[in-house]
Amino acid sequence: MNLRFLFRTLLVSFVLLAGVSSNAQAQGKPNYAYLGLEPDIVTNYVGTTARKLGYVRVTVELMINDVELLEIAEHHMPLLRATAIEIFGRQPEEKVKSLTGREDIRRAILTALQDHMKQETGGEVVRDVIFTKYLYQGG
Template sequence: MKHLLLLALLLGASFCPSSATAQEQTSYAYIGIEPEIVTNYLGQSATRLGYVRVMVELMVEDVDQLELVEHHMPLLRSTAIEIFGQQPEEKVKSLTGREDIRRAILAALQDHMQKETGAKVIKNVIFTKYLHNA
């Protein structure tokens, strides 16, 4: 009896359309912007610059789009560096500011990919390391 119940559960799970659809839809891939980004940002005074050192990972909507992202990586890296360079010190050093920067980078990268390829391609931007001078 236990074996029949287990078999029924296994067969039911394998024929469940929602689990099969979920597996097909989640083919995300990750690719890092390498090397890590080290750049200056605006300090509190015009004579003082700060620096930030960040590892950025890109979540790509589909594994098949990784080659496309790699092809455009110089543009994507340059955009991330430019956005960091425009940030004031308060934003770079605060948690809410860091999230604003992450969102700005995501929007800019999606915009570039939309213009270059016709699709946003980039699903998310993740900072896996985030260091700044104090």
């Protein structure tokens, strides 16, 4: 008797959860995915003088517009990584070390990634860029 009750409860719960999930998708709610640029980005940046270089190590996560676009983003991973590395390499020490500069770098990377993906795929794949670890030294 208890097994029947448990089974019915689980069945009803499953049906309700499936309905809520499909209802959220039917209402057009976003179905974001996250993709990490693996391994961490480690590159040099320009120090206070041209003879001094510092380095930065950043863990970058990309917010992808839809789970269905995840495979496309993974396919273009070399382009995405190269773009982030290139942008970090052009930054002066002041930007790398300041909070406002860090936000400027994040926005520059986001804009560049969105532009590249629009050229490659015809659509917007990357919604946001998130730095989950940010370390710098030297300069």
